[in-house]
Amino acid sequence: MTRMKMMKGIFRVAHASRVLVTASPPPRTFPDAKPAEDALYFRRRLPHFERAWAIYAVTIGTKLRRCLSPEARTIVLNALRHFHNTRYELFAACVMPDHVHLLMQPWPKENDANGNVVFWPLSDLLHSVKSFSAHQINKIEKKAGAVWEKERFDRYVRSDGDLKEKFHYILRNPWDAGVAGQNEHYPWSWTQEDELRKERLFRRDAETNARDARATQSTERNSR
DSSP, rough: OHHHHHHHEEEEOTTTHHHHOOOOOOOOOOOTTBBSSSSEEEESEEEEEETTTTTTTEEEEEEGOOOOOOHHHHHEEEEEHHHBBTTTHHHHHHHHEEEEEEEEEOOOOOOOOOOOEEEEHHHHHHHHHHHHHHHHHHHHOOOSOOOOOOEEEEEESSSHHHHHHHHHHHHHHHTTTSSSSSTHHHHHHHHHHHHHHHHHHHHHHHHHHHHHHHHHHHHHHHHH
């Protein structure tokens, strides 16, 4: 199965209960790209593999299980969303009190001297998120020191079933871990459907405000 077909099997999540239903959002692919290397391997304490077009399931833990406040969790989620659809595609993210789960696919960054496509390294993308969010969190909490563990847990998705399993796990995590009640909304869980929903609501409100403004102007003219 091609990566494009696999991505067409990703899920949409119902807002209230996070019950999964099937949907087929369009994938973000660059079919003409020819990566310079098929896969890279490196390790610190944990092994890491990076390859072109890979979708990664990533877990980042806080330093010494530091608890993230609601405001801190919002900072982290916004940092993850910032480069969505520019440096990477973010499929799902969930910021828990002491760790973060995300599902993402790095995008091409540039071409090398031979014209081969060079992708954004996963390590660079995560470093950017961790560095920015740590600075902002320490600033609002008037603290200093590390917010995040240096290491991360990551593995790339290998199949359609693997993708669905990880997507489901990430979005169910607040309820499965007991952080949120079964019918309680958890605002630090995100999917692309949430982003589209906000855009639709924004456009609807803008149209409503414009319509109301025109109606008010018309009423004022008629009353003169």
